[in-house]
Amino acid sequence: MGEGFFATTLDKLVGLGRKNSIWPLPFATSCCGIEFMATMGANYDLARFGSERMGFTPRQCDLLMVMGTIAKKMAPVVKQVYLQMAEPRWVIAVGACACSGGIFDSYSVLQGIDQIIPVDVYVPGCPPRPEAILDGVMRIQDLIGQESLRRRGSDQYKALLESYGIQ
Amino acid sequence: MTNEHLKNRLTEKFGETLSGFEETYGMLTAIVPAAMNLKVMQFLYDDEALKFRFLTDIAAVHYPDRKGEELCVVYHLHNLMDNVRIRLKAYIPIDQPDIFTATALFSGANWMERETYDYFGVNFVGHPDLRRILNVDEMDYFPMRKEYPMEDPSRVDKDDEMFGRGGSF
């Protein structure tokens, strides 16, 4: 049996509400952080997508925007911040370093944050233009808008988290 | 104060213990025995005509082919009043890489020496807090030495053949 008429339109309604009021957690480590500051500024304006309030505490945020290189020393901190976020939570990896290690194929750089946390959208670039970051946020909005309300409790999602060692 | 004058002052004070005087791109370089690094820097600091009272940088270089002298600790000093720079090099063996710390003379040497320890394993005798600064604390080797690779050897997501190293080509 399908989800039923009321359940699907409820999904869409909740999705509409969620996607237009994302509160991001800017986890800016390096150069991509400066492009994020430009995205937040008046020219490219992330606030018009509903992200007016940049929360810096994981407990209150929906979207973890990892911007910049994550070194192996920093990896436990990223994982801790991700664990402190409440469901539903999404992750966007901004910049080549967060996606795959970028130009730093060295012993001290984590080759992409998807080694430690599940990532929803990857925004490549070094640094990506503010338009690209906005495009990434719009892809997240598409994902959020179409997400089923039961996803977070489903077995597939649990298996995904298990594969990262997250309970 | 020219480099010639500087070299003369150093040889008249320290004689034959300093060697390897070279002038590269306008900067005088001198090789100092490891045990005398503080004496030479203190002389350059205190002397009223020389006044090298600014430590620009401390770095190290690994020469695996120079047996018995594999690590070279390089000090760059600067006399801000007369605008003269000098480079001092001290060679130390890799099985006992001890050299005196400069933190008593220059507070800025603290983190510079910790970085050199972190990268090469140079033991600065007398340093107040010699531990790793940039790499993770659990790291058990000194990564900038020539025998260690740049990449993380345990990574599985990159195909070395595509990057022009290893593989079957």
Added chain:
Amino acid sequence: MSENNIAPHAGHHIKLSDDSLQKTTTTLNLGPTHPATHGVFQNILEIDGERVMSAEPTVGYIHRAFEKIAERRPFSQIQPLTDRLNYCSSQINNIGWQTTVEKLVGIQVPKRVDYLRVIIMELARIADHVVCNSVVGVDTGALTGFTYVFQYRELIYEIYEEICGSRLTTNIGRFGGFERNFTEVAWTKLNRFMEIFPKGWLEFEKLLNRNRIFMERCLGAGPITAERALNYSFTGPNLRAAGVDYDVRVASPYCSYEDFKFDIPVGTTGDVYDRFMVRNGEIWESMNIIRQAMDKVKELDPNVYHADVPEFYLPEKKDVYTKMEALIYHFKIVMGETNILPGEIYHAVEGGNGELGFYLISDGGRTPYRLHFRRPCFIYYQAFPEIIAGGLLSDAIITMSSMNMIAGELDG
């Protein structure tokens, strides 16, 4: 003289466990992720009420092993690495690297290239100081300045985009000059920036410079004396705020800086307000230098934008397709097979934060044998515990942002 030279904070960090009966302070962990630390570095503070008793910084959270990577890259491929050191003013790092290698190899660049490089570097310095000062404003509560002033940074980005294609980490210029000449559009944008920016910056200054709230907040916060600053090997605006007028552009001029007339703003107490005012002054001096450079460039041949060094500078595409030597040079440069003369050189430029030095040892191969970056941010951050000891916690926060800690340069 010598009683001041022992590093006072070393070993003085209060390291008592929480159940110890002698402990009178609270341990507070600031960072590595924190909205006010603009970058990733951690400080474990021991505070007594609001007063900071001691601090222990931990860095290395963005250690990318530049020096190890540089030993494996040909010289022209190291330039994008230098971009990522102080990424707010990455053009200064690029041109610093180019001038180091040109000095090692003995390339003489034409005057016009020098003046164009000066324009690019001073724009980068303006951009860096704009970020730092507006962030000091944000940390004291004045968020408006940040949003208004970032528009001018967008104008600078547009100028860089016109010249090299990229906004922030630009990889601008090549050994011997620039990859393409400045176009008409670039000059138009530069002229427009020089007209608009002074008015905008004056607005920002009127908001904060003589603002009583801002002054009372910042005067006396996080001071450092000139003797301690010199002993800690401070350089750049932080040293000039303490009263020492050391500027690499004047002491060891590079890129024809000796042809320009400019002042060096100097403070007295080295506190947050002095650092803020020194950076403001440097922005006006940078604009002065850019105007002089634009006038000087008008008198030179407009078609010259690089030196004639075929071993390092890519030949024109039409020659590559028709002439044999051009093809060989192109191949060697792109594949990084150009051998650099053996030698050892230390070259410094005045970066946004101070003396950015490149210690390069070449053994005659295609990659450096050893490349060490003298990063000013790393060196002056070790003074941070001494500067904030005894002050209030909120003063520690604005001291951190006024010292312009750029994490990329801190860890490298």
